[in-house]
Amino acid sequence: MNKLPRFYTFAAPSRFYRLAGWTVPWFYAVAVVFALAGLYMGFFVAPVDATQGNAYRIIFIHVPAAWMSMVLYMAMAGWAAVGWAFNARMASMLARALAPTGAAFTFLALWTGAFWGKPTWGAWWVWDARLTSELILLFLYLGFMALVEAIDDTRRADQAGALLAIVGAVNVPIIYFSVRWWNTLHQGASISMTAAPSMASTMLTSMLLMTVACWSYAFAVVFVRARAIVLERERTTEWVQTLLGSSLEGAS
Amino acid sequence: MNWNSAGEFFAMGGYGLYVWGSYGVMALWMVVEPLLAQRRFSAARLVALELETSGEWQ
Numbered sequence: 001m002n003k004l005p006r007f008y009t010f011a012a013p014s015r016f017y018r019l020a021g022w023t024v025p026w027f028y029a030v031a032v033v034f035a036l037a038g039l040y041m042g043f044f045v046a047p048v049d050a051t052q053g054n055a056y057r058i059i060f061i062h063v064p065a066a067w068m069s070m071v072l073y074m075a076m077a078g079w080a081a082v083g084w085a086f087n088a089r090m091a092s093m094l095a096r097a098l099a100p101t102g103a104a105f106t107f108l109a110l111w112t113g114a115f116w117g118k119p120t121w122g123a124w125w126v127w128d129a130r131l132t133s134e135l136i137l138l139f140l141y142l143g144f145m146a147l148v149e150a151i152d153d154t155r156r157a158d159q160a161g162a163l164l165a166i167v168g169a170v171n172v173p174i175i176y177f178s179v180r181w182w183n184t185l186h187q188g189a190s191i192s193m194t195a196a197p198s199m200a201s202t203m204l205t206s207m208l209l210m211t212v213a214c215w216s217y218a219f220a221v222v223f224v225r226a227r228a229i230v231l232e233r234e235r236t237t238e239w240v241q242t243l244l245g246s247s248l249e250g251a252s
Numbered sequence: 253m254n255w256n257s258a259g260e261f262f263a264m265g266g267y268g269l270y271v272w273g274s275y276g277v278m279a280l281w282m283v284v285e286p287l288l289a290q291r292r293f294s295a296a297r298l299v300a301l302e303l304e305t306s307g308e309w310q
Contacts, residue, residue, distance in 0.1 A: 028286070047253055048265065055267040058274045065278070104281055112274040119270050217282060221289050228293035235300035244297070244304045 013090050013230045014239040020223040027220035031213045038209030046202040058116040059203070063190050064211040066109035068218055069137060070172050072102035076144070077169040080162035092158035093233065095165065096148055097226035101218055103141035110134060121185060129178040130186035133171060140168035154233065 042060040049056035076098040083092030113131065114124040125131065144161050151157035174181075179188045190199070190207070234240050255261040264271045 043261075044253055044255075053267060054265040055270055057264070057271055061274060061278050101285065104285060108278050108281065111277055115270045115274040119267055221286050224286065224289040224293055228289065228296045231293070231296035231300050235296070235303055240300055241304050244301050248301070248304065 011088050011090050013093070013234055014243075016090050017227055017230050017243075020227055024220050024223050027216045027223070031216035031220060034209050034213035034216065038206050038213055041202060041206035041209060046206050047200060052120055055116060055119045058112050059190070060206050060210050062109060062112040062116055063207055064214040065105045065112060066134070067211060068214050069102060069106035069109050069134065070175060071215075072098050072105060072218060073137060073141070073165075073172055074169065076102055076141075077162075077165040080158070080165040084159050084162035089233070090230075092155075092162070093229045094222070094226055095158070095161065096145075097222045097229055099141055099145045099148075100225065101222050103138060103145065105214070105218070106134065106138040106141060110138065126185055128184045128186055129182040130175065130184050133175040133178050136171055137168075137175060140164070140171060144168070 038060060042057055046057070048054055076095045079091045079098065080095035082088055083090075083095060110131070113134075117126070118124050144164050147164055148157040148161040151160055176189075178184060179186055191204075231240065262268055262272070
């Protein structure tokens with residue numbers, strides 16, 4: 001029974017605020033290093049594609065962005081659910097902090113997809129199952145953000161947002177399996193757990209390096225936003241005022 | 253992959269618009285978003301600090 005209370009202490013906004021603040025520079029640093037390595041691999045080591053020429057190099061950001069759009073949605077819905085079910089303030093704040101970054105990655109997945117679709121399919125956009133379900137994901141993110149901002153009572157807004165996020169989570173497996181369930185123009189999964197990788201190993205390495213960079217970037221920017229939300233909500237509490245008071249003394 | 257010149261690199265075999273149109277927007281956003289998040293954090297900290305110095309929070 002010793003471990004449980006210790007784990008829960010990180011659910012306290014004051015603990016989260018300090019821990020997250022300490023990790024942010026490291027996450028940014030890892031993101032930059034991995035992005036540089038991934039870009040080097042992607043542009044100077046990976047060979048040109050036999051059928052798509054150099055247009056295929058969009059894959060190194062398109063696939064990580066699309067993965068992040070889904071992963072961040074599940075994280076947002078998960079934390080929103082925890083915040084609602086256990087009345088955990090920090091979880092609800094994290095859900096709100098995740099939404100803009102998730103929406104951005106969704107937009108970027110659609111944008112880079114359009115710039116890849118045009119030279120390879122001849123169209124910026126098609127109403128294909130994969131593309132359409134990803135567009136719905138963008139609307140779910142925007143809907144969540146608009147809903148929680150529209151309700152003045154903070155905790156009620158969190159609950160309404162949680163309901164939307166949880167119901168919308170059904171869309172994530174639809175996106176993922178859309179290329180299998182329907183006959184789509186979009187190609188199948190880039191990485192499969194059951195089959196050997198179908199792309200050159202340098203291409204795969206580059207894509208995975210960029211994926212690590214995107215994860216690390218997402219942690220950093222979401223933590224900064226989450227700390228901002230903590231301050232916005234808890235500025236009248238004892239711990240924030242004590243913390244800021246000590247920082248004032250330190251400055252003078 | 254060996255590029256013979258910078259011009260060849262930026263041309264991307266005729267796909268320059270698509271490749272750089274993708275990478276450019278993503279890179280731009282990844283500079284802008286951290287700045288926006290940092291600005292929101294600084295603003296929130298400033299408001300909380302004003303409460304602290306005015307002593308109104310109690």
